Amino acid sequence: MIKAKKSQVFVIGGTHGNEFTGVYLIKKLRSQNLKKNYNKISPFFELGNEEAFRLNRRYVDHDLNRCFSKDFLLEAKKKLEEKGEGFLEHEEKLALNFDKLFKEEKADFIIDLHTTTSQMGPTLILSHKDHLSLTVAAHLKKAFPALKVICEFKELEDNYCLFTQAQAGILLEFGPVPQGVLKSELFLLMEKVVKETLSFLESAGEGEVGPYKMEELETFHVLENLDYPRDEEGNLRGMIHPDREGKDFLPIKDGEPLFICFDGETIPWKGPTVWPIFMNEAAYYEKSVAMVLTSKQKGF
Amino acid sequence: MIKAKKSQVFVIGGTHGNEFTGVYLIKKLRSQNLKKNYNKISPFFELGNEEAFRLNRRYVDHDLNRCFSKDFLLEAKKKLEEKGEGFLEHEEKLALNFDKLFKEEKADFIIDLHTTTSQMGPTLILSHKDHLSLTVAAHLKKAFPALKVICEFKELEDNYCLFTQAQAGILLEFGPVPQGVLKSELFLLMEKVVKETLSFLESAGEGEVGPYKMEELETFHVLENLDYPRDEEGNLRGMIHPDREGKDFLPIKDGEPLFICFDGETIPWKGPTVWPIFMNEAAYYEKSVAMVLTSKQKGF
Numbered sequence: 001m002i003k004a005k006k007s008q009v010f011v012i013g014g015t016h017g018n019e020f021t022g023v024y025l026i027k028k029l030r031s032q033n034l035k036k037n038y039n040k041i042s043p044f045f046e047l048g049n050e051e052a053f054r055l056n057r058r059y060v061d062h063d064l065n066r067c068f069s070k071d072f073l074l075e076a077k078k079k080l081e082e083k084g085e086g087f088l089e090h091e092e093k094l095a096l097n098f099d100k101l102f103k104e105e106k107a108d109f110i111i112d113l114h115t116t117t118s119q120m121g122p123t124l125i126l127s128h129k130d131h132l133s134l135t136v137a138a139h140l141k142k143a144f145p146a147l148k149v150i151c152e153f154k155e156l157e158d159n160y161c162l163f164t165q166a167q168a169g170i171l172l173e174f175g176p177v178p179q180g181v182l183k184s185e186l187f188l189l190m191e192k193v194v195k196e197t198l199s200f201l202e203s204a205g206e207g208e209v210g211p212y213k214m215e216e217l218e219t220f221h222v223l224e225n226l227d228y229p230r231d232e233e234g235n236l237r238g239m240i241h242p243d244r245e246g247k248d249f250l251p252i253k254d255g256e257p258l259f260i261c262f263d264g265e266t267i268p269w270k271g272p273t274v275w276p277i278f279m280n281e282a283a284y285y286e287k288s289v290a291m292v293l294t295s296k297q298k299g300f
Numbered sequence: 301m302i303k304a305k306k307s308q309v310f311v312i313g314g315t316h317g318n319e320f321t322g323v324y325l326i327k328k329l330r331s332q333n334l335k336k337n338y339n340k341i342s343p344f345f346e347l348g349n350e351e352a353f354r355l356n357r358r359y360v361d362h363d364l365n366r367c368f369s370k371d372f373l374l375e376a377k378k379k380l381e382e383k384g385e386g387f388l389e390h391e392e393k394l395a396l397n398f399d400k401l402f403k404e405e406k407a408d409f410i411i412d413l414h415t416t417t418s419q420m421g422p423t424l425i426l427s428h429k430d431h432l433s434l435t436v437a438a439h440l441k442k443a444f445p446a447l448k449v450i451c452e453f454k455e456l457e458d459n460y461c462l463f464t465q466a467q468a469g470i471l472l473e474f475g476p477v478p479q480g481v482l483k484s485e486l487f488l489l490m491e492k493v494v495k496e497t498l499s500f501l502e503s504a505g506e507g508e509v510g511p512y513k514m515e516e517l518e519t520f521h522v523l524e525n526l527d528y529p530r531d532e533e534g535n536l537r538g539m540i541h542p543d544r545e546g547k548d549f550l551p552i553k554d555g556e557p558l559f560i561c562f563d564g565e566t567i568p569w570k571g572p573t574v575w576p577i578f579m580n581e582a583a584y585y586e587k588s589v590a591m592v593l594t595s596k597q598k599g600f
Contacts, residue, residue: 178478
């Protein structure tokens with residue numbers, strides 16, 4: 001008798017070291033010895049970047065959630081072969097280790113846990129367009145109506161994120177949580193969402209998965225990033241306007257206030273109606289991203 | 301004719317490098333060339349820790365707002381004399397420079413600008429008990445009723461804070477603002493409070509200062525710090541309870557939920573009614589401070 005292969009599900013917290021929620025949630029889930037609850041899936045609970053967590057920083061040398069492009073991994077492998085491990089930067093080493101782990105264990109699904117300083121509430125980000133990932137999103141939206149679903153579909157080979165290293169997966173992004181802080185309400189909600197996802201994946205093979213009207217699901221599709229106003233030297237010239245602050249997922253129309261400059265000038269949004277998210281994310285100041293513009297849609 | 305000495309007023313932003321509000325507010329105030337607006341006072345606008353700001357970190361080697369104790373300054377001076385400037389750590393150098401600046405310019409009043417991840421709103425901290433500092437606090441409370449006044453009176457020679465290096469001063473502490481983020485509403489309010497303080501100090505010598513019923517002023521007096529629940533190795537064992545999160549300045553009574561542990565246990569507050577502040581301040585995790593307990597009082 002051939003034993004059916006279990007689905008290998010990786011739950012990763014602390015891909016960014018100063019996002020405490022994922023780190024402590026992984027520690028908690030590990031302590032609960034959950035493997036025994038599942039037959040069809042085999043869950044792994046991994047810490048993404050323990051050294052960055054120890055330093056209370058997003059990363060040591062590179063943002064680990066940007067380290068999984070083909071080029072980055074190839075470059076790191078080349079360095080490893082030519083010069084040895086001692087020459088690898090911290091996240092080069094981590095990315096190679098995760099790449100190896102996901103391949104050896106044949107990772108089927110990755111759940112990557114993040115927090116944002118934006119007032120986005122509980123959100124789920126999709127990068128894969130496979131049936132399982134979409135169904136998981138549809139199921140979670142049904143189970144947690146407050147959850148927003150963000151779509152940033154990419155060809156897998158073009159993707160640089162950790163959770164796109166399996167054929168299916170989701171990224172959970174909960175806010176607002178300052179860096180280096182735990183907010184219990186969002187922590188406990190994220191735990192519920194992770195456990196619901198594991199239960200769903202456990203039952204997904206058994207025909208227990210109900211029908212989902214995917215075409216009716218509210219989704220936010222990423223259009224482009226928008227930077228803060230800056231001067232010629234690249235210094236900040238303003239901030240998110242008080243009228244806009246905290247209004248992630250609410251539409252902004254042509255002419256409505258978007259930024260307020262230090263000199264008092266208000267800069268309005270110019271363009272078609274869009275739905276900004278990731279507004280005022282602390283880690284995005286250095287990435288020149290004041291917000292990510294999306295369009296609100298039905299379905300994928 | 302002897303020209304009366306102007307009051308030397310120092311406004312300092314970015315004493316902590318990742319508290320952007322103060323940094324950008326100082327840059328803004330500098331650009332406005334305000335000195336000409338004042339006759340009785342001479343305002344200086346200084347950046348506290350530019351290197352830490354560049355690194356987007358609270359500090360490089362030491363928390364600059366803990367570097368002004370007698371012992372710390374003496375130790376740094378000794379090191380400077382015996383070994384030379386190259387051996388000084390970053391904040392040792394900064395503290396000596398500020399110490400020298402405040403003495404040379406005969407600093408009369410310091411306004412130190414801070415933000416917190418706690419949901420404290422706009423607050424003012426007093427460490428001095430001199431008449432001018434108290435009157436400034438009373439005036440600002442009248443001008444900005446939402447402003448909370450926190451008293452942590454210490455003997456000046458025992459104090460290690462930057463703003464206690466003059467005979468009078470206040471610390472502004474606005475929240476919630478994540479580290480490395482600007483919130484325009486609080487930024488603009490802090491600007492108003494700073495300018496109101498400068499105007500008040502300008503008029504303080506002219507008998508224009510109205511009467512303040514100091515004994516009726518609502519104040520919060522610091523009692524002690526309270527740590528998070530921790531295990532034997534000092535690791536976090538829980539977080540602020542959802543029922544308590546964000547309720548700075550609201551009383552907690554004996555038996556009410558205070559922390560929730562990762563294992564599900566709720567830890568209630570045991571003791572007399574207190575008013576917690578600085579709940580869930582990111583920078584205080586490493587200082588073993590989950591919150592600061594205060595008593596609500598009338599007057600100083």
